[in-house]
Amino acid sequence: MQQTASALTRAARLVRQAKRILALTGAGISTESGLADFRSPGGLWERFRIVTYPEFLESHEARVEYWSMRRELIPDLLAARPNPAHLGLAELEASGKLTAVVTQNIDGLHQDAGSRNVIELHGSNRTAACLSCGKQWLIEEIQLQLEGGDLNPQCDVCAGLIKPETVSFGQNLPAEALNAAFELAEQCDLVLMIGSSLEVQPAATLPLTAYQAGAKLIFINRTETAYDELAEVLVRDSAGEFMQRLLEACQS
Ligand SMILES: [Zn+2]
Structure with a gap:
């Protein structure tokens, strides 16, 4: 719990300081929606x-x-219905802090949650x-x-x-989405990565691109990724619960 509390405090500080957050999401954000x-x-x-x-x-x-x-x-x-992690990202966008969600998911749950700028790397x-x-x-x-x-x-x-x-195996990723994702990664000041093992390209490279351009990284993921050592905050808890507490902490 000690570690969770301090991860929450550090994540809240990063979110408060950030002006252009980029969310990067994978299958793990939707498992709490039953997928x-x-x-x-x-x-x-x-x-x-x-x-x-x-x-x-x-x-x-x-x-x-x-x-x-x-x-x-x-x-x-x-x-499937959006869970608190999807809803939290939509709230961050509405508050003007988050510029876009780049997702590997095809489920449309970010849009259902109210996110407007959603880049779907694998289509819908x-x-x-x-x-x-x-x-x-x-x-x-x-x-x-x-x-x-x-x-x-x-x-x-x-x-x-x-x-x-x-996007099926053996099918090209949509070039427009890909370009937009990398542009956003270069311009953001904080990456909020939720639920991706960062094993599938190009999503795997996006946090690295952002990091090299000076952004901080928060990873909320059940398992380790190859890029964990770059992250300022690592969270292994439920993404939904953590996002809820993170937003509360940012408001207090
Ligand atoms: Zn036709």
Whole structure:
């Protein structure tokens, strides 16, 4: 508890001093919203093979496999609600201290919490689009088709392939989001990293970029990361509880 208290005090001081906070979030921020980390034991990736983007494009069987997994995943993603960690970041943005949230998550929970400037490095599960003509659908509409037994949904305009607007393995990250994330990392004065193991690029490099540009780092994550020694404050507690206490401490 002693260590927690002092981490809280130091984090609160950093947040009070900061003017341009950048939040960087990964799967760990959404586990408290009931979303399992795909990579964790028992996660979807243990039960389903990962279908890469080239496979998705080339093979009907791979698409059926891909959409079978999505049919199970989408209802969980849509049912999840933001937790105090998401809400805390939205509050920091509303107060003018936080400039943006860069996330590896596809669940849309930052937007649900009220965050406005959200950069989604891996895209979003909330919509799907035709890979040929770009027509978009809400994911709920596609889910109805999946539940109706169509596991290879196609565009009603051009018969092109439909895919959620998430980034698959073997698919390029959206360049615009990537550039914006690195620009924000260079300009911020404090990084609040929540729930990422910092193992997947480019998210892994963002705290380092910020650090090298002079920013301080606060890491709230259950497990160690390769960049822990750069962080001024390391927190292993529940992100939701810590964010709540952090905001209270900043106001007092
Ligand atoms: Zn189309």
